[in-house]
Amino acid sequence: MIYPVHAEVEQQMRPGALSEQGFLGPTESVQSVLETDEQTLAKLGVTHVTIADRLETILLNVIQQKFTDLAGWFDRMTSFPNFDAPTIAPQFSLNNLPDLGSGYLVGKLHIFIKQWRGFQECPWGCPANSRLGSIDFLILNRETGESFTGPGLIVHLIREHHFFEGQQSPYRVDPAKAIRVLAL
Ligand SMILES: [Zn+2]
Numbered sequence: 001m002i003y004p005v006h007a008e009v010e011q012q013m014r015p016g017a018l019s020e021q022g023f024l025g026p027t028e029s030v031q032s033v034l035e036t037d038e039q040t041l042a043k044l045g046v047t048h049v050t051i052a053d054r055l056e057t058i059l060l061n062v063i064q065q066k067f068t069d070l071a072g073w074f075d076r077m078t079s080f081p082n083f084d085a086p087t088i089a090p091q092f093s094l095n096n097l098p099d100l101g102s103g104y105l106v107g108k109l110h111i112f113i114k115q116w117r118g119f120q121e122c123p124w125g126c127p128a129n130s131r132l133g134s135i136d137f138l139i140l141n142r143e144t145g146e147s148f149t150g151p152g153l154i155v156h157l158i159r160e161h162h163f164f165e166g167q168q169s170p171y172r173v174d175p176a177k178a179i180r181v182l183a184l
Contacts, residue, residue, distance in 0.1 A: 002035055002038055004031070005030045005031060009123050009124055009125075010024065010030045010123075013123045013166070018120075019120065019171075021083055021170050021171065022166070022168075023163075023165050023169055024165070024168065024169055025166050025167070025168025025169065026168075028167060028168055030163070033164075033165075033166050033167065034162055034163060037163075037164050037175050038162060040175050044179055046175075046179050046184050048158050048162050049159060050184055051158055051178060051179065051182070051184065052156075052159035053159075055154070055158070055178075055182070056132070056155045058106050058109060058139065058182075059111075059113070059132055059137060061104075062104045062111045062113055062137075063113075063131065063135075066104065075101060075102065076102050076103060076104060077102070078112045080112060080114065081112065081138045081149040083151070083170040083171055089138070089149065092145060092147050093145040094144070095145070096145075097145065108142050108143045109139055109140065109142070109182075110139075110140040111140070112137065112138040112140075113136065113137045113138075113152075114135065115134060116135070117134070118134065119133035120133050120134070120151055120152070121133075122153065122156060122160075122161075124161060126156065126160065129152070129153065129155075131152075132155055132156070133156075134152065135151070136150070136151050137150060137151075137152065139182070140181075141180075141181045141183070146180060146181050147181060148173060148174060148177045148178050148181050149173075150171060150172075151171050154171070158173070
């Protein structure tokens with residue numbers, strides 16, 4: 001079920017409004033993005049809640065690891081993902097897996113997070129989530145070599161708004177790819 005999105009909310013998603021890069025491209029329609037992704041999930045038989053819950057569990061696990069190993073914090077820190085400069089993100093594959101000295105492991109998933117000072121705000125105007133709203137992540141499945149990136153706010157956007165961000169946004173999480181990497 002897709003609810004109509006108010007024009008003001010869509011305006012907040014454009015580049016240069018709530019975020020410099022934008023949740024949507026300059027001209028793409030949030031409604032058509034929502035419809036396409038809804039069809040993809042229906043076809044794959046996975047719900048938004050399943051994806052959001054799994055992602056949230058993984059990211060909270062990483063944040064907990066980070067705070068229980070303060071000495072290793074600096075070593076485990078990376079400069080990616082950085083959606084302001086996406087081209088510097090490493091292209092991991094089965095032949096090019098990162099060493100285990102940086103990032104965090106949750107099962108077979110290797111996660112890298114970048115912490116920002118501010119919180120990303122929901123374009124629908126929901127209260128900010130201080131735990132996840134200030135991080136960006138890269139999740140790599142070390143068994144398949146496939147990875148995807150996204151902002152921490154995506155957990156909320158997927159669960160509450162069924163929104164994976166626009167095709168033209170660097171923040172977008174491709175739902176089919178996320179389902180494969182997370183082995184859902
Ligand atoms: Zn919201």
